[in-house]
Amino acid sequence: MLSAEIIAIGSELLSPNRTDTNSLWLTDQLNRIGIDVKLKTIVGDDDARLEEVIKDAVKRSRVVITTGGLGPTEDDITRKVVARGLGKRLSLDEKVLEEIRERFKSYGMKMPERNSRQAMVIAGAEVLSNPNGSAPGLYLEHDGCAIALLPGPPREMKPMFANHVLPRIENLAGNTRFATRVLRVAGLGESAVDEKIAPIYTKYENPQTTILFNSSEIEIHLRAHGRTEADAEALLDDLSLKIESELGNAAFSFRVETMEEVVGRRLAMTEFTLAVAESCTGGLIAQRLTSVPGSSKYFIEGVVTYSNESKIRLLGVDKKLIKEFGAVSPQVARDMARGVRHKAKTDFGLAVTGIAGPGGGTEEKPVGLVYIALADDAHTEHRKLTLPGDRELVRWRASQAALDMLRRRLI
Amino acid sequence: MLSAEIIAIGSELLSPNRTDTNSLWLTDQLNRIGIDVKLKTIVGDDDARLEEVIKDAVKRSRVVITTGGLGPTEDDITRKVVARGLGKRLSLDEKVLEEIRERFKSYGMKMPERNSRQAMVIAGAEVLSNPNGSAPGLYLEHDGCAIALLPGPPREMKPMFANHVLPRIENLAGNTRFATRVLRVAGLGESAVDEKIAPIYTKYENPQTTILFNSSEIEIHLRAHGRTEADAEALLDDLSLKIESELGNAAFSFRVETMEEVVGRRLAMTEFTLAVAESCTGGLIAQRLTSVPGSSKYFIEGVVTYSNESKIRLLGVDKKLIKEFGAVSPQVARDMARGVRHKAKTDFGLAVTGIAGPGGGTEEKPVGLVYIALADDAHTEHRKLTLPGDRELVRWRASQAALDMLRRRLI
Secondary structure, rough: EEEEEEEEEOHHOOOOOOOOOOHHHHHHHHHHOOOOEEEEEOOOOOHHHHHHHHHHHHHHEEEEEEOOOOOOOOOOHHHHHHHHHOOOOOOEEEHHHHHHHHHHHOOOOOOOOHHHHHHHHEOOOOOEOOOOOOOOEEEEEEEEEEEEEEEEOHHHHHHHHHHHHHHHEEEEEEOOOOEEEEEEEEEOHHHHHHHHHHHHHHHOOOOOEEEEEEEEEEEEEEEEEEEOOOHHHHHHHHHHHHHHHHHHHEEEEEOOEEEEEEHHHHHHOOOEEEEEOOOOOHHHHHHHHHHOHHHHEEEEEEEOOOOHHHHHHHHHOOOHHHHOOOOOOOHHHHHHHHHHHHOOOOOEEEEEEEEEOOOOOOOOOOOOOOEEEEEEOOOOEEEEEEEOOOOOHHHHHHHHHHHHHHHHHHH | OOOEEEEOOOHHHHHHOOOOOHHHHHHHHHHOOOOOEEEEEEOOOOOOHHHHHHHHHHHHHEEEEEOOOOOOOOOOOOOHHHHHOOOEEEEOOHHHHHHHHHHHHOOOOOOOOHHHHHHEOOOOEEEEOOOOOOOOOEEEEEOOOEEEEOOHHHHHHHHHHHHHHHHHHHHOOOOOOEEEEEEEEEOOOOHHHHHHHHHOOOOOOOEEEEEEOOEEEEEEEEEEEEEEHHHHHHHHHHHHHHHHHHHHHEEEEOOOHHHHHHHHHHHHHOOOEEEEEEOOHHHHHHHHHHHOOOOOHOEEEEEOOOOOOHHHHOOOOOHHHHHOOOOOOHHHHHHHHHHHHHHHHEEEEEEEEEEOOOOOOOOOOOEEEEEEEEEEOOOEEEEEEEEEOOOHHHHHHHHHHHHHHHHHHHO
């Protein structure tokens, strides 16, 4: 495949607290048109190093994209250093200068003198307009290499790439088009998933399949190529249908939807309502469900009952059950689910009780022991989970398993 | 300052879904001993490119650290390519091989033949033992450059750097030691913070001060140097005390604590208890508070009352208030705070009601309008917020402002 390099420019990207994320989006965009990212560099506002990086990149790659360093200050060295690295002149473009002046005028401001630096153009380069900021981009070809200089802020960089760079490079790798799809799986382990679907996907070279493990979700990444995007999509449809039918209910998301979006969509479609009672997840399930716009249609109420007294008062959990079996028990989980459903007058009640750690575990009830329960008008089911990981991971995995229990009921 | 480069090796780091984070931790470690990271490269399992990157790095930097590519498979090319780039021989070290064999034996396994590759050592390099994995690291000096090859998994890389690399390079930059501190601020805008503290910090060249803006928190980063770490810390103490006293209650965290940790610590210290009633934040405040280990001591219960019916039944909010002023109103926020406190019999009741968007806004009550209220036994206070941002940001900012209201009351 054709090779690209991405160069992120700016000293702030070399601090212990910041990382370059523009390159992730750019990589996805380039992969779709059959271009592989072979190298990424992060360099500060450092003339000598940037010049060396640019020279090397242009020599070894067919596409080079830089982000950042196009601002109006002394630190913004991209234009100047790229021109020098390529041995090209840099000169003031009166037309670009006028546009920048106009832009400031439209905000009722006079252009600060230093912004004239943003009108400097490398000889032979095309100027890429930036409706979202003051820094125009540049595009040029040099010794068979396509070079794009883009601004650093994502809201300026992304539209500039999509509108001006993509059309110029999309046929570089030939007419081949690529498409990707991500399937998310819940309730099955990584090796169980591979065992089920390896006999299917190993028969295909196109699409290519990769299985990734990520908190408590397993992602199956498919990547296909064809003469058009529709051809590639059709190949994805074919394979993903076979994988889905093998995995059955375990595959929950096919278009990068989250679990809470999938559950929310099903609740909205079926017009069922939900109430949630949480102990160890501490509001995480309610927070995930209500992060979805429009969730007020189906999410009626949530309670976080950390104390036994709250479980009794707010949910009507039987005191004797807590005494006999403990707050972390299948009996209490079931009573919580029934109780919250009854009090909130919803179709479903979902409940979680468990020990998230790091403290609070015993030999009999260790950290990671969680019970989840789901009640509707006809019956109540529960599941026992033994979850590995730290407090954050136990909580997240418990919330995922509880939402997955509801999702499966809604199928 | 002395310059370093970090090279992350592995094709998976060039996908659209993965990013190198090892370098952030390494940058912090290097900065403490007076070494600046000048360049970071991410390169795949690609012999030619890696060789070029290594050669350039060794020429221009005093310290070069690579992570990844030390595994037992064909893809793991770091040892081989670095040896070639430096023009040094690579040979099997029988002692290292024996150690790897022993390691497998201790797990009751026979070493797979391909793992012998991990016993290859570059001429002149010291072998760095890896108690957390099978890949030993390597350290060598070449033409005045200190080079460390470390494994990719953070739990193997970090102890290896701390135990074996740090002692070898910590005096390279001389005896100067660096220390950093982060102050977090809530309830003041970025320019208000700068206006207050610029007259103080501009008087100092050491420590250096940077102000960063990040969701709804402002971070003040201080960086000092001295002959010892204690000297540098003393300089930080001096300046941060002055800044803190100027900012008063607005500075809430001095040691990278989160808002929920600060509030939790104060509640635990004072032995006060808390209940939370949430509408638009949907459980986010409860979830943040209960993410802190030990929070069951002070967090008694939370309710997520999305519907009016829930507000009335669970919190005893006056029906007439909702009818007259609407669910998003100071009156209802105050009644929610009083109600949840009363029902849960806690010292404090904290409540949020608002419009997180994207839907649900009106001209009179637009998206981003949020009321927060706090009740104790003596009185109830409330605040009106007009928050910019999307649903996620409005919810986060509302949760932050509510927690900050409680924090200020606890001072």
